[in-house]
Amino acid sequence: MSDAPQTLLEVRDLNVRYATAEGDIHAVSDVSFEVRRDEVFGIAGESGCGKSTLIRALLRLLHSNGRTEAAALNYDGRDLQTMSDRDFREQILWQEISLVPQSAMNSLNPVYRVGEQTVEAIQAHREMPTAQARERVAELFDIVGLQADLMNSYPHEFSGGMRQRAMIAMALALDPGLIVMDEPTTGLDVLVQERILRRIREIRSEIRSSIILITHDIAVIAEMSDRVAVMYGGRIMEQAATLDLFESPHHPYTLGLKNAFPSIRSLGQAGAELISIPGSPPPLIGPQHDCPFAPRCPFSIERCAGEIPPARQLGADHQARCFRLDDVVELREQARHKRTWHSSN
Amino acid sequence: MALLELNGVTRHFDIRPGLFARLVHKAPMRHIKAVEAVSVSLERGEVLGIAGESGCGKSTTCMMIAGLLAPSGGEIVYAGESLASQNAEAQRRHRRQVQMIFQDPYESLNPRFRVFDIVAEGPRAQRLWPEREIGERVEAMLAGVGLPPAKYAQRYPHEMSGGERQRVGIASALVTEPDLVIADEPLSMLDVSIRAGILDLLKKLSRERNFSCVYVSHDLSILGNIADRLLVMYLGQAMEVGPTLEVIRQPKHPYTRALIGAVPVPDPRVRRPVPKISGDISRPVDPPPGCRFAPRCPFAEQSCREQFVELKASASAGHQAACHRLGELPLEGL
């Protein structure tokens, strides 16, 4: 049982389903992970893997046709599942767990000044006189690297990078223990992304919040997170400390992702070829009985299409779901070659 | 003779403020200098990459090369003929020979057209072949991009994934058998795991069908993978050009160096040094004279702010940078 004071957020066997006309979509299945204090936990995955649904379920922001179930969903020892909506809104949202949403460009109200909006957001959750709230906002702007006088500007006067920083400032406003950042730098230019990520790294020591960082960009995960979970088809396929994941990846999807991510430093060198994973993510309609990656996996065996591999412990803090984990050394070697992935052309 | 030459190409947009703003606020005319004095050439069979961030003018440049937008200044020469001097017949030919692949697979396909009609549009609009022949070529092209016509020809865009749609976009650009294909960030809206597949497809098709390519992207790692030569742009100006691997490994312009240094590395063991650059990108509206990178450049001097220098040859062949202090600066390579 992970009740150690180290654990901030505990999620066990989380399932999220959407009811649609075509049947239930099993967007998230059997997801278990924990986020510890003072760490950046990365969730890596592409479109359709369930990472956004996971976050929305955590923050109770699902559409009305979504249902969440979990064996355990605890924040700082408190059971989030039994909490009423009202308690959740008043005590958890923004105060303990806050969100920097995707496409921050569209999250700011264009007719109000940015400082005003932030003050309002603070006062909506905590009794604070306006003067004090303004001071806090000025402080937050400073932390994220925005000049204080920008408080009086409108969102359209902010560049994309600046708006993103404003959203981060809002997320920090009430000193939450956990900040969820959903694709925080997607859509931003490289130099802007660099500065924002650098800033986030710098403020970690100042703010003491943990961060869940969701992105499809493996390079961002590599630079920012302490531990990573790789999601595919609604399940966590592999999770480990970041260094471990890169030094000894076990799951075929992880191996595939590494191939698909070019590094600018290894251009022109042997083995730096970009290899894609043919196929597309599964639609996840109805209960799933196979490993979701099996249709695209070059290493799948009969067992994969009939059983879902259970999570197997591979070392302290390293788990993966695959029936072929014992052959990993051989699979890693094979995964480096293009023909392994594209032989059925 | 180079297939394509841009000589001092410039494109301005004028923003006229509304009547009210002009009367009450005396708001002046503003000029967006989207592209400023860019000169570069492309040889047959080559892939020229254009790298840069948003606002650098790469999309505007693409539109000008494709003949969809006229330059405000300078000249674009294609196969020895200046685009400005083309009559209607020559413009039609240009339309056939120069095609574009667009960035957003969700927006670049007409939602009311079936795949067959989307791909057949070019030949039909240009009346290249009789309908029966168009049908055969379209089906062959669909097969060539990995979309079996029996399964895909009658589908609508919303029934396909992003990768499939982008393949349709590629098919519709290549069916007219162009000599030059301009690819405007074709991968940026696709999932990472399928990008390599589309890139491979482009490489394979460019070998089979023998076309040259201008590939625009903000992603240096992709450019490193496909481009033979690389042009780096910033706020409408050409900053550096040269063989791709050399530009990436031994950049001669501070902006290029900063750009390369800022790309995150998919390896937690590598620590990137802090890029030497300050401030945020500004908009190319009413810019000051001189090098547009000067406000953010750690090595800028007075002359940089006052006068813009065009691409100057450096010590290595074919590698040029637009910098007054070319050769002096301590820019470490990768």
Next chain:
Amino acid sequence: MSLAIERSWIGAAGGALAEHYRIITANPLGRIGFWIIVAFVLVAIFAPWLAPHPPWEMQYDSEGGFASLRSPSLEFPLGTTHLGYDLFSQLILATRTTVIIGAVSGVISIVIGANIGLISGYYGGKLDELLMRFTDILYGMPFLPFIIVLVALFGRKLEFVILAIVLIIWRTSARVIRAQTIAIKQRQFIIAARARGAGDLRIIYRHILPNVLPLVLLYTSFNIAWSIITEASASFLGFGDGETISWGGMLYELWLSGKTRVAWWWFAAPSLCIIALVTSLVFVSRAYEEVANPRLRKR
């Protein structure tokens, strides 16, 4: 064998009709509206055979008496006017007039409106300004006085009634379709079409039109509905076509007779028909509106 040639356009047209039927009837209101419209159209088509008597012929009842101002009976299902005219026959024949005027005016006005909207929106600049100023002028023109003047000048003929209605009604659809054209022409698939070599006219009619089609269909039903109301209003004031009977014309004759308070049957029939047909057209428009604006669809 090329797939393109296999798809004959008859098959495509049949497919399109089926698609429209599906769109309209998906909505329960749309279904009701559709069938009511079908009923009226059938009556309009078979009117001459359905109407037992001519519209302006004095009727005598079975006992030989002058059938004046009779309330509905077996012999005269909708009663008679003060001059003994059979209202049932009048109503049936009036349905034909109204449906024809409505359909013709509605369709002509949308054809004009859509084309002006498309061309104005696509080309912009001076042409757009010119066309829109012209539309604005027409907006300023009050409906009924315009029709009254036109008909008063040129006579109470069917063609002038249709002309007058068309001239006023096309303006709203033009504005709306122009707005949507402007929005669509910026989209990347239009730039792609230009890159593939499509000229202006091809882009307007082959690329943009299919995307504004839901809006065009929506306004077709609206325009038909408005045409019917306008015609009824004009006829009621005595400015409709003099030679045929229409629902508005029936009400006009009622008003002229001074028997409005007395002959409820005379008043009820045409009024209910106007309401029924116009409402049905609005229901059908609503169904198209859900296609034009998917956000209105319930999940």
